[in-house]
Amino acid sequence: MTKTEYAFNSKIEGEVIVTQADAVINWIRAHSIWPMPMGLACCAIELMAAGGSRFDISRFGSEVMRFSPRQSDCMIVAGTVTYKMAEVVRRIYDQMAEPKWVIAMGACASTGGMYRSYAVLQGVDRVVPVDVYISGCPPRPEALLDGLLRLREKIRGERSVSGLVKGREERELAYTEANR
């Protein structure tokens, strides 16, 4: 985990910054997580509230809600995922460009929640790899923002340079293995 603070002192270093490529890449990624709002139920209302002026998700660089998976980094699964919708969630996840992360927002997306039912997928982590689970039914916007900050912490600890070369296959393989 790279947790060092990289400060820049212009008096010593002039116009040159010496740092690690991982630190720069992760710093850029962590501060512009564009969400793919996968709003499926009432959690999506809280997600909208988080985007509004009172909670203002743009303080964390995530105000750019893209309804196109091609332009987004983090899928926020907000709501109950039915088995009928599960394949759609997976397809949209597949269409997102690397690097990509998933936040399971609320009890339903994390575990199926109160819907112990023949029609509801018991946790979206059965179809996509989840990075952050947020508890709550629905979670308050603060909880979502906290989840976003946790994701940011996670991104800061990633090995992004080696991930540029062999990221996707490895993650995919690890996920498939874990499910078998």
Add this chain to the structure above:
Amino acid sequence: MTTEAIDNLSQKLEYLSNRPSLDYPAFNCPQDRILDCLQYCKKELGFDLLCDVTAIDHFETSPRFEVVYHLYSTRNPAYVRIVTPCVGDENPEAASVTGIWAAADWHERETYDMFGIQFTGHPDLRRILMWDGYPYYPLRKEFPLAGHEVDLPAADVVERTGVKVLPAPMMGGPFHAGQTGPMSKREPRADDESWTETKLQKELEKPHKPRELSEPKE
């Protein structure tokens, strides 16, 4: 139309019989006269709004399925409920009322989806909530609450993720994770995912063993 007209409906249409009801007037109607009856209710009594079409499963009795129509008049606010039995117990059939109210289209699709009632004369009888090709009718009495194990329709997604439609766990809250290991390593899961009614049935069939009381220690 007056309340009296509704109450006297069974005298006007002699094939109707009164049905016990706690709220609105309700009538039983034989299946072969249901279209006449509903047409009369719409044209003569002014029931212009079809609120709901649903069904009742009287498991292990015959006729097993009944279709229930809830009608409402927007001109003289009043409700009435008409109930008709289906033909056939395993593959029940009923006449479609889409010709009278276009609103019946999706209501009948839902009733077909949940109970498997074939509505003859429906323009497009497909499942509406569950996916096409789902092999069960979930609101029938023999269908367990947790559901059955079946394959998901999307073969490519199944191949990549290994996801399956499994019986839902019936115990353990949404964030009631197992109590072993650090919290950061645990994933939210029901405590015991294998618990369903089938398992409960087995537990109930076991002979009951009274708990032995231990001797108090001196």
